[in-house]
Amino acid sequence: MSLLPNRPAVRRAVTRCLVLPLALLSGIAAADGDGVWKSGENVYAKVCGHCHEGQVGPQLKGRQLPAAYISAVVRNGFRAMPAFPASFIDDHALQQVGDYIATSPAPSAKP
Ligand code: HEC
Incomplete structure (x- = not known):
């Protein structure tokens, strides 16, 4: 029945x-439906950008922050910044987002 x-x-x-x-x-x-992050830019846009492009966290781009420092902050958290475990952002994607931020220019000043 x-x-x-x-x-x-x-x-x-x-x-x-x-x-x-x-x-x-x-x-x-x-991540993006299939469980795999597409790129560092993808991780940044989907996760970091909510705070780091929205006045919650400090600007990250254009400051030549080393990728290793960025990875350490993401894994361990830093004061008001939450930690993200490998189950959410895997090591490969973390490496990619670190490289992406480290090599991105500062956003142009808003008018
Ligand atoms: C929920 C909001 C939030 C998200 C999401 C977030 N952050 Fe943060 N982040 C913060 C805040 C707030 C700080 C400043 C912490 C403090 O100084 O108390 C910070 C600080 C940092 C710092 C240190 C900056 C410095 O000036 O030394 C790095 C690096 C960083 N975040 C990277 C990332 C990356 C990479 C991601 C994405 C994987 C990310 N954050 C996602 C809120 C966030």
């Missing part, structure tokens, strides 16, 4: 209700 009425329209509606929230949740937890 099925819990759902055996009507295709009802089944489709129920399936849709379950699939969308799951898809959204996995999108937040696992």
Whole structure:
């Protein structure tokens, strides 16, 4: 015996209700949908930029911060900066985002 009425329209509606929230949740937890960060720029845009382009954290680009320093801050946290574990940003992606920030020019001054 099925819990759902055996009507295709009802089944489709129920399936849709379950699939969308799951898809959204996995999108937040696992990088960009497939669980793999695309590039340092991708990590920066999806994670760091929320704070470091939004006046919460200090500007990072254009300061020639060493990639090793950036990695250490991300893994361990630093005062008000939260730590990000390898389960969220893997070592390879961390290396990439460090290199990306270290070599990016400062954003041009806003008018
Ligand atoms: C939730 C907001 C938030 C996110 C997300 C965030 N940071 Fe930060 N970060 C901060 C804040 C706030 C500080 C300043 C900490 C302090 O001085 O108390 C900081 C400081 C830093 C510093 C030290 C800067 C300095 O002047 O020495 C580095 C490096 C850094 N963050 C890198 C990153 C990277 C790389 C990412 C992305 C993987 C990231 N942060 C994501 C909030 C954030």
